[in-house]
Amino acid sequence: MSKTKRLVIIALFIAQATALNIVENFITLPIAVQGVKLGLANIITLLALLILGWKDAFLIVTLRCLLAALYGGNPVGFLFSISGGLLSTLIMVLMWKYLGRHISIVTISLMGAVGHNIGQLFVASLMIQDFRIYVYLPVLLVSALITGYIVGFVTTQTYNVLLKQNKQPF
Template identity: 50%
Template sequence: MKLSAKKIVYVSILISQALVLNIVESFIPVPIPVPGIKIGLANIVTLVTILMFGFKDSLIVVVLRTLLAQLLVGNITAFLFSVSGGILSACIMYIVYKRYSRYFSLVGVSVFGSVAHNVGQLLVASIVINNFLIFSYLPVLMISGIIMGIFTGFVANFFRKYIKNIEYNSRW
């Protein structure tokens, strides 16, 4: 499979944008100081990548953004939580976008991804601490995931019209 230089540049820019949003987000205080609740700004870029390029490239963006962020500011355990949530989120968002877009808007796709991200992180946490009671924390994370998913979905939807211009004016 031959990749064009143009596509490599676009995906690299998306990875950079996701990394910057991830780092900026770490400086934004969350109104409710509950562990694991984040805005999920980098998920905007994941949604944009799904719209522009599809599933494979969205996974590349998620994994490389997560790896680079953890190399800069985190540790290996945080990487496992983040990458598992990010991969599950990208998978669910892609499936909902491709198969159920007639039922769900981009905001709905984002909400599914946000909730999936939280489930993925709890799954890894339950394995790491060897205790599945951590899933009792899921209702709190689902509520925050729905709220944050709505926000990131609206932002990604705002960029959708600009993405279409890029899609139609380029051949990968």
């Protein structure tokens, strides 16, 4: 892949992830649990990891978090987003690198979702200076399993379509 093509794909992924992140803020889930989101931008993160590699996946997550915070005007939200996003990406990178041929994209997504919630909960515990907030972890883990499965399923389907169309994603 040429450098120009790679740069265009990275820019498109950043734009898509940022747009999904912003749109997701307007989606109201039918559950009254604070902090639970679908994590739609993670579809793009996982696709970036599969197609472009770990360095570009980290770049896309970092810029998506920064741009979404700038658009949303929420610096505290940035801390939660970047901590969850980077830990999630790290977990997915390690799983893909060391177990990728033995586990599914859905499993990688599930573990990334769990990591995302743990990263955010850690930042929250530091901000309020109280580790009792971890009693909230079981609720977040259940939501991570549901949303992680959805993200993993959509990513798998999208990746398979890209593979069929191009024999290589890009």
